[in-house]
Amino acid sequence: MARINPLKSLDVLRPAFIMALILLLSACATSRPQHDALQNSHPHVTAYLVNNQSTDFARFAPFFIAEQTDQSFNRIGTPRAYLDQHGKASINIDANKPTVYVDRQTFTTANGRYTNLIYRIHFQETPFSLFPFHITAGNNNGLLTVITLNASNRPVLLTIIHTCGCFLAMVPTNYLPTSAYPDGWATDSQSIYGMTLPGLLALPEVSNADSRIAIFLKNETHRVMDIQILTQAEITQHFHNETLAIAPVDELMRLPVGDSTTPFFETEGSRKGYVKGSHKPLERLLISWWALDWRVGEDKAYGNKNETGTVFYTSLKPWHRQASDMWPFAEFLSFWGWGL
Numbered sequence: 001m002a003r004i005n006p007l008k009s010l011d012v013l014r015p016a017f018i019m020a021l022i023l024l025l026s027a028c029a030t031s032r033p034q035h036d037a038l039q040n041s042h043p044h045v046t047a048y049l050v051n052n053q054s055t056d057f058a059r060f061a062p063f064f065i066a067e068q069t070d071q072s073f074n075r076i077g078t079p080r081a082y083l084d085q086h087g088k089a090s091i092n093i094d095a096n097k098p099t100v101y102v103d104r105q106t107f108t109t110a111n112g113r114y115t116n117l118i119y120r121i122h123f124q125e126t127p128f129s130l131f132p133f134h135i136t137a138g139n140n141n142g143l144l145t146v147i148t149l150n151a152s153n154r155p156v157l158l159t160i161i162h163t164c165g166c167f168l169a170m171v172p173t174n175y176l177p178t179s180a181y182p183d184g185w186a187t188d189s190q191s192i193y194g195m196t197l198p199g200l201l202a203l204p205e206v207s208n209a210d211s212r213i214a215i216f217l218k219n220e221t222h223r224v225m226d227i228q229i230l231t232q233a234e235i236t237q238h239f240h241n242e243t244l245a246i247a248p249v250d251e252l253m254r255l256p257v258g259d260s261t262t263p264f265f266e267t268e269g270s271r272k273g274y275v276k277g278s279h280k281p282l283e284r285l286l287i288s289w290w291a292l293d294w295r296v297g298e299d300k301a302y303g304n305k306n307e308t309g310t311v312f313y314t315s316l317k318p319w320h321r322q323a324s325d326m327w328p329f330a331e332f333l334s335f336w337g338w339g340l
Contacts, residue, residue, distance in 0.1 A: 044070045047214075047239035048098050049232065050246055057102045057246055060117055060147050060155060063214040063235055064100075064244070066222075073124045074219055076100070076244065079140070079264050081257035089262035091255070091276040093124040093140055098242055103249040103302075107329045109340050111180070112151050116329060118302070119145040120163065120249060126221050128282075134221055135287075136166070138280040141299050143222060145215065148329075148340070150175065155203060157340065158213060160224050161314065161326070163275070163299040167193055168314045169224060170336065173201045182337030195225050203229060265301045265308070273310030275299040292318040303327055 046069040050061040069075050077093035084090045098121075105116040122142040126134050142163035150156045156176035161168045169192045172181060187200040195218075204211050210233065216226040235241065252264035266274050274295060283297030296316070301308040304327055314332070315324035326332045333340050 043240060044068050045239050046075070047235045047241050048076050048100075048244040049212075049235060049241060050100070050244050052246070055246075056149075056153070057104075057117055057119075060149075061100065061119060061212070061244070061246070062145055062147075063212050063230060064121065064217060065214055065235075065239060066217045068219040069240075071219075073127055074217075074222070075123070076121045077124060078245075079122055079252060079255060081255040081262045083258055089257045089276075091140055091264060093122050095124055097245070099245045099247050101247050101249040101252055105329060109330050109333070111340060114151070114156075114329075114340060115149045115153075117147045117149065118249070119147075120252075120302070121145075122163075123222055129220065135282050136162070136164070136221060136280060136297060137282055138278060138297070138299075140275050140278045141222065142275070143217075143224075144302055147213070155213075156180075157338070158201060158227070159326075160215065160227075162222075163302065164278075164280070164297045165300070165312055165314050165326070166297065167223060168336075169195075169197055170338070171198055171201050171227060173203050175203065176340070180339040192224075195223055197224065198227055201227065201229060267309075271295070271298075273301045273305075273308040275301075287316070291316045293321075 045065065045067050048064040048066070050058045052058045064076060066074050066076065072095040075095040076098040077095040078097040078099040079091055080094050081089050081091055101120040103118040103120070105118060107114055107116070120142060122140060125139045126136045126141055128134060128137040144161050144163055146159040147155050148157040148159070154175040155173050157173065158171045159168070169190070172185075185199065189196050190199045201213065210231045211229055212232070214228045214230040214235070215224055216228070217223070218225045254261040255264055264275060266272050266276055275298070278299040280297035284294065288294050288296045300310045300312060302312050305311045305325060311321060312326045313321045313324045314326050315321070320335070323335050324332065330340075
């Protein structure tokens with residue numbers, strides 16, 4: 001029997017790895033958008049905002065500003081269930097009914113007790129495209145925004161990540177002591193896979209409820225392309241506005257269908273914890289084999305892995321899969337170098 005030369009085997013894989021890397025970089029290479037243009041009145045730029053100020057969820061809810069919302073896949077929607085031709089419950093996103101799903105999480109570190117306000121939004125799809133190349137093409141994708149409050153109920157940290165666990169961005173506010181920053185943190189800006197985001201958010205007094213974090217979302221990929229502090233008056237003046245309904249995240253576990261309900265996530269089998277219909281064929285083809293995860297890029301539930309069935313990991317390195325899990329938030333912060 002002929003012996004297999006492992007070096008030659010690596011030579012066979014090397015071109016595929018290089019091609020995957022080139023495509024991944026091309027998908028992420030994006031210049032900084034011209035937000036002055038976005039802030040002019042434009043019928044296809046929509047600001048989604050929560051108007052009710054009666055709860056902390058509403059009070060701290062970000063403004064989500066999406067471009068080219070004449071295309072349904074750029075609109076924040078509401079997950080809904082329907083019966084397919086085989087009588088099986090399937091999922092899509094109603095782009096005419098924007099909803100943000102909220103959850104609350106508390107955690108404690110050596111420095112204090114904190115509260116996470118968690119906001120989850122979903123879109124119909126990231127459409128398939130070769131030019132530009134959308135490696136994240138697939139259905140029912142979403143975005144998580146986590147606002148961490150200190151014991152004085154002041155926002156100290158903003159964490160944004162797609163519901164597949166990718167494109168993690170973390171931005172401190174002026175209420176977080178600089179001693180809690182990771183080593184070498186640059187407060188002017190940071191680069192997140194081709195997007196330039198701020199390194200610090202300067203918030204006004206929390207009592208000024210009119211000022212909010214504004215998150216700008218890119219056409220098609222729904223990548224976060226900028227974060228600013230804007231007032232509701234500025235939002236009203238410069239953008240088409242739509243009201244964003246608030247619902248508890250538990251509602252995703254009981255979407256009406258027929259005479260019953262069905263969960264947004266798979267609850268058994270190899271896809272337990274993953275959003276129904278959220279397959280990512282290009283990420284599977286180009287990333288899964290070196291990330292050692294067949295379901296890489298597929299959107300998932302955010303919660304305790306023992307309950308959801310899947311780890312919400314934030315590092316593609318297989319040896320960091322458990323350590324980078326975002327749900328045990330204190331450990332997650334420590335993993336990424338934050339000293340809250």
